[in-house]
Amino acid sequence: MKITCSKEALQKGVNIVSKAVPQRTTMAILECILIDASKDQIVLMANDTELGIETIIDGEITERGVIALDAKIFSDIVRKLPDDEITISVEENFKTKITCGKIKFDLVGKSGEDFSYIPVIPRNQSLKLSVITLKDVIRQTIFSKADNENNKILTGELFEMKDDMLRVVALDGHRVAMRTINLREMVPEAKRVVIPGKTLSEVSKILPGDDEDVELFFTENHVIFEFEKTTVVSRLIEGEFLSIDQMNLDYTTKIKINRLDLISCVDRASLMANEGDKKPIILEVTDDTLELKISSFIGSMDEKIDIEKEGKDIIIAFNPRFILDALRVIDDEEVTLYMINPKAPCFIRDEESTYLYLILPINFN
Amino acid sequence: MKITCSKEALQKGVNIVSKAVPQRTTMAILECILIDASKDQIVLMANDTELGIETIIDGEITERGVIALDAKIFSDIVRKLPDDEITISVEENFKTKITCGKIKFDLVGKSGEDFSYIPVIPRNQSLKLSVITLKDVIRQTIFSKADNENNKILTGELFEMKDDMLRVVALDGHRVAMRTINLREMVPEAKRVVIPGKTLSEVSKILPGDDEDVELFFTENHVIFEFEKTTVVSRLIEGEFLSIDQMNLDYTTKIKINRLDLISCVDRASLMANEGDKKPIILEVTDDTLELKISSFIGSMDEKIDIEKEGKDIIIAFNPRFILDALRVIDDEEVTLYMINPKAPCFIRDEESTYLYLILPINFN
Numbered sequence: 235m236k237i238t239c240s241k242e243a244l245q246k247g248v249n250i251v252s253k254a255v256p257q258r259t260t261m262a263i264l265e266c267i268l269i270d271a272s273k274d275q276i277v278l279m280a281n282d283t284e285l286g287i288e289t290i291i292d293g294e295i296t297e298r299g300v301i302a303l304d305a306k307i308f309s310d311i312v313r314k315l316p317d318d319e320i321t322i323s324v325e326e327n328f329k330t331k332i333t334c335g336k337i338k339f340d341l342v343g344k345s346g347e348d349f350s351y352i353p354v355i356p357r358n359q360s361l362k363l364s365v366i367t368l369k370d371v372i373r374q375t376i377f378s379k380a381d382n383e384n385n386k387i388l389t390g391e392l393f394e395m396k397d398d399m400l401r402v403v404a405l406d407g408h409r410v411a412m413r414t415i416n417l418r419e420m421v422p423e424a425k426r427v428v429i430p431g432k433t434l435s436e437v438s439k440i441l442p443g444d445d446e447d448v449e450l451f452f453t454e455n456h457v458i459f460e461f462e463k464t465t466v467v468s469r470l471i472e473g474e475f476l477s478i479d480q481m482n483l484d485y486t487t488k489i490k491i492n493r494l495d496l497i498s499c500v501d502r503a504s505l506m507a508n509e510g511d512k513k514p515i516i517l518e519v520t521d522d523t524l525e526l527k528i529s530s531f532i533g534s535m536d537e538k539i540d541i542e543k544e545g546k547d548i549i550i551a552f553n554p555r556f557i558l559d560a561l562r563v564i565d566d567e568e569v570t571l572y573m574i575n576p577k578a579p580c581f582i583r584d585e586e587s588t589y590l591y592l593i594l595p596i597n598f599n
Numbered sequence: 600m601k602i603t604c605s606k607e608a609l610q611k612g613v614n615i616v617s618k619a620v621p622q623r624t625t626m627a628i629l630e631c632i633l634i635d636a637s638k639d640q641i642v643l644m645a646n647d648t649e650l651g652i653e654t655i656i657d658g659e660i661t662e663r664g665v666i667a668l669d670a671k672i673f674s675d676i677v678r679k680l681p682d683d684e685i686t687i688s689v690e691e692n693f694k695t696k697i698t699c700g701k702i703k704f705d706l707v708g709k710s711g712e713d714f715s716y717i718p719v720i721p722r723n724q725s726l727k728l729s730v731i732t733l734k735d736v737i738r739q740t741i742f743s744k745a746d747n748e749n750n751k752i753l754t755g756e757l758f759e760m761k762d763d764m765l766r767v768v769a770l771d772g773h774r775v776a777m778r779t780i781n782l783r784e785m786v787p788e789a790k791r792v793v794i795p796g797k798t799l800s801e802v803s804k805i806l807p808g809d810d811e812d813v814e815l816f817f818t819e820n821h822v823i824f825e826f827e828k829t830t831v832v833s834r835l836i837e838g839e840f841l842s843i844d845q846m847n848l849d850y851t852t853k854i855k856i857n858r859l860d861l862i863s864c865v866d867r868a869s870l871m872a873n874e875g876d877k878k879p880i881i882l883e884v885t886d887d888t889l890e891l892k893i894s895s896f897i898g899s900m901d902e903k904i905d906i907e908k909e910g911k912d913i914i915i916a917f918n919p920r921f922i923l924d925a926l927r928v929i930d931d932e933e934v935t936l937y938m939i940n941p942k943a944p945c946f947i948r949d950e951e952s953t954y955l956y957l958i959l960p961i962n963f964n
Contacts, residue, residue, distance in 0.1 A: 307870065307897060307898070310870045311867070311870055314863070314866060314867045314870060315867070316863070336902055336903040336904070337864075337867065337900070337901075337902045338900065338901045338902065339871075339898060339899070339900045339901075340899045340900070340901075341897070341898035342898065498679070498681070499702075501679060502676070502679045502680070502702065505672065505675045505676055505679060506704075532672060532706070533672070533704060533705050533706035533707065534704070534705045535702070535703065535704045535705070536702075536703045536705075537701055537702045537703065538701040539701070
């Protein structure tokens with residue numbers, strides 16, 4: 235194999251596919267980036283068997299071939315080469331030369347034979363979104379997915395498509411994050427799939443910054459993301475995601491509050507809660523004031539914020555992190571909290587529920 | 600005690616004295632910042648017994664007194680308070696209230712009695728430097744000090760004053776970094792002291808950014824840094840620092856090279872050297888070319904750079920990090936390397952030796 239391309243193109247491609255290189259693995263071939271120049275295009279590829287990414291880079295193929303190179307070393311080398319033409323040539327026994335001007339690196343690569351290529355998947359039903367919409371909807375929900383693998387399905391996010399709506403849901407047993415967006419076109423067929431959280435966060439990182447489109451295809455077991463010259467293929471998580479259609483949106487207390495004021499206040503209160511010990515913050519709603527309190531072995535804190543209230547006074551307690559996580563991804567200047575009693579979930583949502591965050595309260599005495 | 604001050608003043612003061620709070624200690628009082636308002640000024644203080652810092656902050660004392668507060672919690676609270684007036688008041692049993700608008704924190708402080716105050720030290724011989732000069736000279740040498748405590752004296756830097764010269768030296772057994780600066784005034788008495796590296800790096804961080812002066816005072820066992828409203832007192836390291844006066848500056852090979860080109864080249868070569876395994880880079884000087892090579896189980900690298908050479912050809916090997924550390928703190932566009940043979944130290948220095956970096960070569964086969 236012998237190819238030549240610009241450092242810029244190679245760097246961009248390597249950055250993209252690196253997201254599918256696993257951090258730890260016992261299979262050395264998975265730690266590699268495959269350069270496939272066996273046909274008319276230079277394709278970079280990486281695949282951790284759950285998530286696979288391939289991208290086409292501009293360049294010239296002088297001699298067709300395939301080589302797998304250790305992803306970390308290869309990407310370090312590319313990053314530290316000057317902004318110039320780079321030539322990669324493979325000799326016998328996978329000896330690989332990377333040259334750039336007067337600089338020459340020699341590495342030993344691996345055969346592409348052991349590399350597990352990304353499955354070829356028929357592209358049927360597609361969902362077209364702007365890159366910005368997809369990034370936003372991931373950022374605004376992903377923090378609510380479960381972190382531990384005990385309940386595998388909760389480490390993913392539900393993508394639910396029906397008519398001209400897409401609803402994205404993440405939940406971890408203590409809270410729910412939900413965003414609903416209007417699609418440009420009707421989907422031909424209603425669909426519910428659960429996409430791994432890791433896939434979504436990696437895709438987020440490599441989506442282009444500008445206002446382009448990304449196309450999603452779904453099959454029984456896979457989701458495909460296509461944008462620019464890149465294809466991401468990921469397994470879906472099997473199983474039944476919790477149904478969240480019967481959520482009861484009744485309330486007896488509704489408060490309107492400045493979002494940034496509440497963030498600063500909860501953030502300050504968190505100082506009194508050591509990580510690990512789960513000290514709740516207590517919200518005491520009386521007339522037009524929210525008094526926020528916390529008390530721990532570190533000390534105590536107390537702060538009053540002006541609010542607009544409808545309904546009953548209430549005292550209720552929460553994990554401060556759950557409140558912060560939700561508030562930080564809302565774009566509105568004012569947020570509205572809906573509560574019933576100290577044991578029932580609190581909702582933070584807008585009128586139309588285009589966003590909805592449910593947080594379970596904590597018992598306190 | 601009851602004091603009021605602006606968040607800005609308090610934040611600045613806390614940032615400064617925090618540098619003397621030890622990361623790990625078994626004495627809880629050392630983890631505290633002392634607020635001493637027992638006289639006419641509000642003084643913040645921290646002291647890890649080797650290094651002590653005190654700074655005066657603007658504010659009003661309503662009731663005199665002293666309190667010690669956990670440095671981490673106190674500085675977190677101050678940082679997260681809004682930009683407003685802050686009142687700190689101490690009630691019985693060291694119960695401390697920090698209030699700011701509608702925000703109220705309660706903490707339990709500690710008596711100032713156990714706090715080891717910074718020793719009162721007579722100020723005799725002083726050395727006045729611009730803040731920028733002191734910061735520069737620390738940054739340009741400190742990386743060469745020894746990291747491990749086996750030879751305590753090498754964890755410090757030699758400050759050597761004589762006539763109108765200050766020479767600062769750090770060395771770790773494999774390399775030497777030396778900077779010489781002209782003083783504005785003659786020092787009345789020649790002096791050699793060894794200042795702990797930790798003191799110098801912490802002082803560097805809190806020196807003001809603008810072009811002010813810092814004054815240094817020396818006693819038998821201590822050095823004092825005074826700037827703005829801050830005083831830093833540090834123990835000196837006892838013992839005899841290596842004498843570096845008899846350095847032999849002879850050479851048989853002298854090469855002139857673009858500094859940034861050499862940095863990029865050595866930086867790339869480092870990719871082939873795993874941390875831990877001490878793979879040397881090999882410099883091969885022939886005519887007007889420096890060829891830099893490295894070979895390891897990762898792979899090999901080879902690069903040629905144009906140079907201006909005087910004297911003999913040479914092949915010599917170094918630890919790439921030592922070369923990089925020195926090159927990165929030199930401000931000149933071109934640097935000159937002086938060598939004798941593959942076993943004798945290499946010098947990187949300017950004509951007048953205002954800077955001088957000595958690096959021992961590594962054996963190679």
